[in-house]
Amino acid sequence: MILKSLLDARLPGDTALLASGREPLSYGQFSALAEDVFAALRRRGLSRNDKLAIVLPNGPDMAAAFVASACAVTAAPLNPAYREDEFRFYMDDLKAKALLVEEGSTSPAIAAAQRLGIPVLTLTPGPEAGAFNISGDAVAPPSVQGYAEEGDIALVLHTSGTTSRPKIVPLTHGNLLASANxxxxxLQLTEKDRCLNIMPLFHIHGLMAAVLATLTAGGSVFATPGFNALKFFAQVEEARPTWYTAVPTMHQAILSRAERNGEIIRANPLRFIRSSSASLPVPVFHALEEAFGCPVIEAYAMTENAHQMTSNQLPPGKRKPGFVGCAAGPMVAVMAPDGRILSAHEEGEVVTRGPNVTPGYENNPKANEAGFAFGWFHTGDQGFMDEDGYLKITGRLKEIINRGGEKIAPMEVDEVLMEHEAVAQVVTFAMPHDKLGEEVAAAVVLREGKTVTERELQDFANGRLAAFKVPKKIMILDEIPKGATGKLQRIGLAQKLGLA
Structure with missing residues (x-):
C-alpha cells in the first residue's frame, strides 16, 4: 500500500485535488477513494500487477484514477488521442486485463478493447475533484490480494525506439516514490505549495512532477482539462498556484500572452516555474524569468528514470541557462562506449542509476542488455558535464523525434505509410522546427506506375496515427539518399534534402 501511505500520511482535512466547477478533494477523501477503488477492482477480479488501461481526459479524475488504481493494480494510462488501431496495439502489447473510461465515452479505445475481448469499466465522477465510482462487469473471480507493495509495478508506459517496436517501461512503487521525493x-515543496497542472496525465512528466511529487509534499494540485494558452491566466487567477511545470512549447505560448496579463501575474506571484521534457531555449528562459519575476528551473527527465534525472537549483543554488542541471536524485554520469566514466567537458553518453530507475524493459532481453550495460541505464543522449557537475545535452544517439516533448518513433510512421498501395519505400525523420524543436517529415519512393500526392498520404496517415505523429512534410522522391554503406539513414536526412 505504498502509494496509499502518501495519502494517509497527510492531515485528512488538507486539500489534495482541486478543479474548476468541482468541490475540493481532501487527503482524507482521497484515501477513502483509494480504498473504494481497491475494493471495486478486487471484486471484479483484478489483482496486484494486473494492468488496467486508463483512457480518460485530462483533469482531476485522471489524476485520482492514476493514484487510486496504482494502490491496487498496475496503472497503464494511454493517450486519448490514439486511433483505434493504436489502442488495439498498445492494449494487446500490455496484455491489459481491463479498460477504464469515463461514463458516456465514445473513445475508439472501447471498440479496440471489445475486439481484443478486454472488459470495459466505467468511471462516474462525483461532486469533488477526482472523486468517482467504478462500474462494470467482472474480469475474473474476486481477488483476495492486499494492497500493492514496494516491488510491485505501479505504472507502465510505452517508450519508443527507432529500430524496434515500442518498449514497455515498468515502474515499481519504489521507483515512483524515489522519484517523487x-x-x-x-523544488523544496511543502504542504503550502499548489501546482497548476497543464501537462497531459498519460505522460510521465505530469504524473510524476505535477501530481505525485506534490502529494508527497502534502501540497495540492489544481487539475485543468489540459493546456490552453487562452485560458492559462484565468486558471492562474482561479487556482492561485505557487508553481507550474510544462514543456518549452507551452512556456512559449504562455509568454506570448504574458504582457497583456501582467496584472494577474503580479496578483498571483509564483515561487518558481519548472521546465522539462525538451530543451528550453535560452532566450525563453530569460523571458520567462523577466515576465514572471521568479526563477525558472530546467530539469532533465526520462520515462525509464520515473522522470527526473538532473535539475537546476532554486536560489541560492545555481541555475545555468542551456544546461539541464546537476544530478537530482539518481547518480548521473557521462560514459565512453567502452564503459569508462568520463571527466568534466568530455563528451559521451549520459547514463544513470539509482532507486528511481526502472528494473528493466518488460519482455525485452535485447533492449535490457544494451540499455543497462556496465551497470548503468543508457539514456541514448549525448552530452558533457562542466566542472560543477552541470549537464549539457548536445544531441541524441537515438533517432527518436522529439516534437515539443512528444516522442515519436520513426519506424512506427514508416510502417503506416508503407501500408499505402502506392508506397514502395519510406524513411521518416526529424526536420528542424523553430518552436517545437523538431517536426516529423518523411521521404517516400512510389511504386512504379503509381501516383499519390503529399496531402493524400497525410490524410492516409491521419486515419491511422495520432495527429502529432503525422508527417507535416512528405517529400516524394525518385530515390532516397543513402549513407556510405548503402544504408538508409534518418540522421542528417533533413539537411541532405534541404529541409534543415
Whole structure:
C-alpha cells in the first residue's frame, strides 16, 4: 500500500485535488477513494500487477484514477488521442486485463478493447475533484490480494525506439516514490505549495512532477482539462498556484500572452516555474524569468528514470541557462562506449542509476542488455558535464523525434505509410522546427506506375496515427539518399534534402 501511505500520511482535512466547477478533494477523501477503488477492482477480479488501461481526459479524475488504481493494480494510462488501431496495439502489447473510461465515452479505445475481448469499466465522477465510482462487469473471480507493495509495478508506459517496436517501461512503487521525493526535495515543496497542472496525465512528466511529487509534499494540485494558452491566466487567477511545470512549447505560448496579463501575474506571484521534457531555449528562459519575476528551473527527465534525472537549483543554488542541471536524485554520469566514466567537458553518453530507475524493459532481453550495460541505464543522449557537475545535452544517439516533448518513433510512421498501395519505400525523420524543436517529415519512393500526392498520404496517415505523429512534410522522391554503406539513414536526412 505504498502509494496509499502518501495519502494517509497527510492531515485528512488538507486539500489534495482541486478543479474548476468541482468541490475540493481532501487527503482524507482521497484515501477513502483509494480504498473504494481497491475494493471495486478486487471484486471484479483484478489483482496486484494486473494492468488496467486508463483512457480518460485530462483533469482531476485522471489524476485520482492514476493514484487510486496504482494502490491496487498496475496503472497503464494511454493517450486519448490514439486511433483505434493504436489502442488495439498498445492494449494487446500490455496484455491489459481491463479498460477504464469515463461514463458516456465514445473513445475508439472501447471498440479496440471489445475486439481484443478486454472488459470495459466505467468511471462516474462525483461532486469533488477526482472523486468517482467504478462500474462494470467482472474480469475474473474476486481477488483476495492486499494492497500493492514496494516491488510491485505501479505504472507502465510505452517508450519508443527507432529500430524496434515500442518498449514497455515498468515502474515499481519504489521507483515512483524515489522519484517523487527527488522532485520534492529539488523544488523544496511543502504542504503550502499548489501546482497548476497543464501537462497531459498519460505522460510521465505530469504524473510524476505535477501530481505525485506534490502529494508527497502534502501540497495540492489544481487539475485543468489540459493546456490552453487562452485560458492559462484565468486558471492562474482561479487556482492561485505557487508553481507550474510544462514543456518549452507551452512556456512559449504562455509568454506570448504574458504582457497583456501582467496584472494577474503580479496578483498571483509564483515561487518558481519548472521546465522539462525538451530543451528550453535560452532566450525563453530569460523571458520567462523577466515576465514572471521568479526563477525558472530546467530539469532533465526520462520515462525509464520515473522522470527526473538532473535539475537546476532554486536560489541560492545555481541555475545555468542551456544546461539541464546537476544530478537530482539518481547518480548521473557521462560514459565512453567502452564503459569508462568520463571527466568534466568530455563528451559521451549520459547514463544513470539509482532507486528511481526502472528494473528493466518488460519482455525485452535485447533492449535490457544494451540499455543497462556496465551497470548503468543508457539514456541514448549525448552530452558533457562542466566542472560543477552541470549537464549539457548536445544531441541524441537515438533517432527518436522529439516534437515539443512528444516522442515519436520513426519506424512506427514508416510502417503506416508503407501500408499505402502506392508506397514502395519510406524513411521518416526529424526536420528542424523553430518552436517545437523538431517536426516529423518523411521521404517516400512510389511504386512504379503509381501516383499519390503529399496531402493524400497525410490524410492516409491521419486515419491511422495520432495527429502529432503525422508527417507535416512528405517529400516524394525518385530515390532516397543513402549513407556510405548503402544504408538508409534518418540522421542528417533533413539537411541532405534541404529541409534543415
Amino acid at each position: 527527488n522532485i520534492r526535495n529539488t
